[in-house]
Amino acid sequence: MNIQYYGDYCFKISTKPAGRATEDVVIWTDLLEKGAGLRAPQGQADLVFLTHGDTEMVKETLKGEPTVIDAPGEYSAKGIAALGFPAFQDTKGGAERGQNTVFVFESEDIHIAFLGAIGHDLSPELLDKLAGIDILFLPVGGADAILPKLAAELARKIEPKVVIPMHYALPGLTLPLESEKAFCEAIGNCPKEALPKLNVKKKDLEGKQLEVILLERGA
DSSP, X not given: OEEEEOSTTOEEEEEOOTTXXXXXXXXXXXXXXXXXXXXXXXXXXXXXXXXXXXXXXXXXXXXXXXXXXXXXXXXXXXXXXXXXXXEXXXXXXXXXXXXXXXXXXXXXXXXXXXXXXXXXXXXXXXXXXXXXXXXXXXXXXXXXXXXXXXXXXXXXXXXXXXXXXXXXXXXXXXXXXXXXXXXXHHHSOOOSSOBSOEEOOGGGGTTOOSEEOOBXXXX
């Protein structure tokens, strides 16, 4: 599995699900919105997870005819099994900033949770759904999602093997976000250097617990 970061909530994940041994499935998450200050990445897509927002950017930036998953439910597409759980971008049931979907999916025996623009603490019920997560994609910069301190608290509650921070201040990004440093201070174990991308297999995760991996923004 190969993971690349493009800023805000946007990642490209290339993976080979069971039964598709020679063919990569390309997954994208929450594409960069217009006005964010960063150029939206372009490329082939097989599957797109949208935790919030609309689908227009999918048509405008990605190639192919990807399956778009943008709501709670149970899904199976391109060899990927996924579950979406309802959540919100604020602490008032979505009244201020709207709804958000938390996605959990699996490929190559790696279990991934993508929290999207979650703006509140997790209910016990939702926390139970996130048991056994290998890689957690976690917003850490505040604004329309949780603040760094709560992000660190959620990471400790979920107890993934690896945490990948997202939605934090970057050069060129116009959103009023805090830097990843505030989260790193709260969690206490961030690396000194970011990786250009992450190549990971299930065996690489053995023995890991709450390891934070920072990724550079791809071009």
